[in-house]
Each structure stands twice: as C-alpha cells, then as structure tokens.
Amino acid sequence: MMKTTAEMKDAEGIGIYIHIPFCVRKCLYCDFPSGPAESGRIRAYMDALVREIHMCGEEGTRADTVFIGGGTPSIVDVSLMENVFNELYRVFRVSPEAEITMEANPGTLSEEKLFAYRQFGVNRLSIGLQSTDDRILRRLGRIHTCEDFIKSYGCARSAGFDNINVDLMFAVPGQSSEDWRRTLHSAASLAPEHISAYSLIVEEGTPFSRMDLDLPDEDTEYRMYDDTAEILAGYGYRQYEISNYALPGRESRHNSAYWTGKDYIGFGLSAASLRRDERYRVTDDMEEYLVNAGNREKMLADRQELTDNDRISEFMFLGLRMTGGISKTEFRNRFGHTVREIYEPVIRKHKEYGLLCEEGDRIFLTRHGIHVSNQVMMDFLLS
Ligand code: SF4
Structure with a gap:
C-alpha cells in the first residue's frame, strides 16, 4: 500500500x-x-x-x-x-x-x-x-x-x-x-x-x-x-x-x-501551487484576480488531486532534471515500491542507449542523455 x-x-x-x-x-x-x-x-x-x-x-x-x-x-x-x-x-x-x-x-x-x-x-x-x-x-x-x-x-x-x-x-x-x-x-x-x-x-x-x-x-x-x-x-x-x-x-x-517535489504555494496572477498532493493555479484573468483575491477559493483554477502515478512520474521527471538524478532509497521510502518494480524496462532501455547511468543509490542522465532529456523523461510518465 x-x-x-x-x-x-x-x-x-x-x-x-x-x-x-x-x-x-x-x-x-x-x-x-x-x-x-x-x-x-x-x-x-x-x-x-x-x-x-x-x-x-x-x-x-x-x-x-x-x-x-x-x-x-x-x-x-x-x-x-x-x-x-x-x-x-x-x-x-x-x-x-x-x-x-x-x-x-x-x-x-x-x-x-x-x-x-x-x-x-x-x-x-x-x-x-x-x-x-x-x-x-x-x-x-x-x-x-x-x-x-x-x-x-x-x-x-x-x-x-x-x-x-x-x-x-x-x-x-x-x-x-x-x-x-x-x-x-x-x-x-x-x-x-x-x-x-x-x-x-x-x-x-x-x-x-x-x-x-x-x-x-x-x-x-x-x-x-x-x-x-x-x-x-x-x-x-x-x-x-x-x-x-x-x-x-x-x-x-x-x-x-x-x-525534489516539496510543497510550494504560489500567490498572484497565474501562480501555480503544489500543496498536500493537490496541484492548482491562480486565475490568469487580471480582472477576476483583482475582484476575488480576498476569496482564494474563488480564483483558483485547474485544481487537480495528484494520483499515485502523477506523484511517481513527477518525482522521476523533475528529479532527472538534476545532474545528481534521483535516489532509489528515497523513491522506495516515498512510494513503497522500488524504482525497478515500476520502471525496469525504461531504465534498462535508456542505460543501453547510454542516456541513463546508475551509480550506487542514484540514477541520473548522462551528458548525452541531458541533450535529449525531454525524450527520456517522456518515458517516465505513467498514465
Ligand atoms: S517581458 Fe518577460 S522576459 Fe522581459 S523582463 Fe518581462 S518577464 Fe522578463
């Protein structure tokens, strides 16, 4: 669970x-x-x-x-x-x-x-x-x-x-x-x-x-x-x-x-937030913002409860942006599964292409992988 x-x-x-x-x-x-x-x-x-x-x-x-x-x-x-x-x-x-x-x-x-x-x-x-x-x-x-x-x-x-x-x-x-x-x-x-x-x-x-x-x-x-x-x-x-x-x-x-997926709150026009596993943003309509700013609920848009798959995808997608990549231990602590249980075929494929590297606890993009990072990261999106 x-x-x-x-x-x-x-x-x-x-x-x-x-x-x-x-x-x-x-x-x-x-x-x-x-x-x-x-x-x-x-x-x-x-x-x-x-x-x-x-x-x-x-x-x-x-x-x-x-x-x-x-x-x-x-x-x-x-x-x-x-x-x-x-x-x-x-x-x-x-x-x-x-x-x-x-x-x-x-x-x-x-x-x-x-x-x-x-x-x-x-x-x-x-x-x-x-x-x-x-x-x-x-x-x-x-x-x-x-x-x-x-x-x-x-x-x-x-x-x-x-x-x-x-x-x-x-x-x-x-x-x-x-x-x-x-x-x-x-x-x-x-x-x-x-x-x-x-x-x-x-x-x-x-x-x-x-x-x-x-x-x-x-x-x-x-x-x-x-x-x-x-x-x-x-x-x-x-x-x-x-x-x-x-x-x-x-x-x-x-x-x-x-x-690294920590919570943040955005204030002001079109500012995005991630708070307690919910993602939302403030309206991008200035008139609406000026009228409703005192009533935060009224001017929030695109509210989305993150599913388990969203959270896992984001952890990989954002974590791989960093040259240090992601920690396998942290993945297991957060999601109760090993990263290989979820992503074995994807990791194997990109390691074979020389786009991903695994050293000790970490998985990260190689220099070549950074150049094509968008394509690599797409493979980590779970539907
Ligand atoms: S117009 Fe855009 S890029 Fe230029 S200063 Fe303003 S926010 Fe920055």
Whole structure:
C-alpha cells in the first residue's frame, strides 16, 4: 500500500512564490504572464496580493524559501513591496535562515530599492542579463544595456547582496558560438554565485514567432550548451541541473525544493501551487484576480488531486532534471515500491542507449542523455 506524502510533507517547510506580472516593456521572446501597467493598476494588484496572502489559511506554516518573480518585481514601488512582505511575515513562519530571492532587471534597480530589499529580508538577487552583448540585447527587445547590468550588479554588491544569480540566454537570433562564449566569460568573471543559462524557445504568440529569425542551427546550439558547462566549470561553477550552475553550496534552494517535489504555494496572477498532493493555479484573468483575491477559493483554477502515478512520474521527471538524478532509497521510502518494480524496462532501455547511468543509490542522465532529456523523461510518465 503506497503511503500518502501529505502528512510527511506537513512536517516540512514549504516554498512560497509571489508573482509580479509587470514589466517596463515586453521582450520580443517572452510568453510569461507579464506586461506594462500604470501605477494605479500596480497598486491595485499589490493590494490584492496582500489580501490573497491574508486569506490563504496557512497561518503558522513554516516557509523555507520565498521567491518574488515576474515579470519584473523591481519596478514596483518599495512601499507596496513592503506591504506584501509584512503580510507574508505575519501569516507564515519564515525560517530565520530562509532563502529569500527577488528577481530584478538591470535598469530598474536603485540603491534605495536594494537597501529596502535587504531590510525586507531579501538575501538573494536574481538579475536578468541574458547577454553581455548590446547588439544581442537589442535583438531580444531587452530594456537595458550591459553597462546598466554592471552598474546594477555593483550596486547590489554594495548593498550587501552576497548571493546573486545571473540569467543568461543562448541560441538567440544572430548569435554565434563565439558571441556566446564571450558572454559566458564576461558574466563568470564577475563571479556571481549562480548562473542560469537557458536556450531560447520561440513560443507561439510572441513577436519572435511572427518574425523570420536567423537562429543558430542545431549543431551550434548543441555546442553552445556543452561550452556552457565547460567554460563555467573553469570558473568554479558546477552544473547541478539541466540549465543551472552554481559555485559550491550556492545552488538555488527554492528551485531545488521544486525539483525534489516539496510543497510550494504560489500567490498572484497565474501562480501555480503544489500543496498536500493537490496541484492548482491562480486565475490568469487580471480582472477576476483583482475582484476575488480576498476569496482564494474563488480564483483558483485547474485544481487537480495528484494520483499515485502523477506523484511517481513527477518525482522521476523533475528529479532527472538534476545532474545528481534521483535516489532509489528515497523513491522506495516515498512510494513503497522500488524504482525497478515500476520502471525496469525504461531504465534498462535508456542505460543501453547510454542516456541513463546508475551509480550506487542514484540514477541520473548522462551528458548525452541531458541533450535529449525531454525524450527520456517522456518515458517516465505513467498514465
Ligand atoms: S523582463 Fe522578463 S518577464 Fe518581462 S517581458 Fe522581459 S522576459 Fe518577460
């Protein structure tokens, strides 16, 4: 009989995600729920967020990580952000050693904001740089230059941030392997504690999807991916997930908790949650959100009780994203079966193809397996 994880998880702390759906201007590739807004709208939204947190029914729940993402949270006035933090600290028991991350865009940060974030308890900053090449930044429709980033980065260090992530993007229009290598060297030489490097995916409905783009071919993209791990390793970064690299001990705790199936609650427009074996998300309709934020039940959408098969699939699907893969012991403890009882043919097949590796207690993707991770992971989905 498979054990339910809900009670086990209640003893653990959770992650909290807060979505701020505003940006100065929409980037040409972006399909996130975000966009420009006037100040009255931003105020109404931040007030709604406070109501949503107030009414969530999670008084006293321990939070080990908090992530304020977007959008561009750093465009919001600090007094409005302070209200959200106050409510968060009132409702949740945020651990004294919690990792509290704020996403920010170069060109939207100021000393005043950075010092305020420190006072709110923010101890990790995630800065969206994407490229150190101004020509590429213009192609992406970004609002900032590399110089803006360097200023923001310096300001963040001066304000006391000793844990900074830098987001980079490769395989973008007009980018050569050499361009990408230069960006990696320039970003890594600043020694941020963490670097995320995602390849561009041209999503339907974005301006990019309607443009004739000079994208790098598949071989170039493959090489860019391999260069990323190799160059960053030279600066001391270890790849710990398909797209994430960290200096020792600086892995993102918030994202790692997500990849290991820990509970999290999302607040704000279209934010997703996983709580006590139920998955749901907040409406993506702004008007509905502003009206119903004080009544969380009314604005939750896509509610789904996870079945045993869902939980097992997710454990494998998310766990294999990490270079350390999954623990066979943990699998047995969580699901009451050995991983081989459920997945023997799949594991054997991918080991034979050289896509999966098994060492001691762990099963993980090989380097080649990482390149075709989507295909491998599909085989772990149970219906
Ligand atoms: S700043 Fe980020 S969220 Fe905003 S439009 Fe650009 S990519 Fe999207």
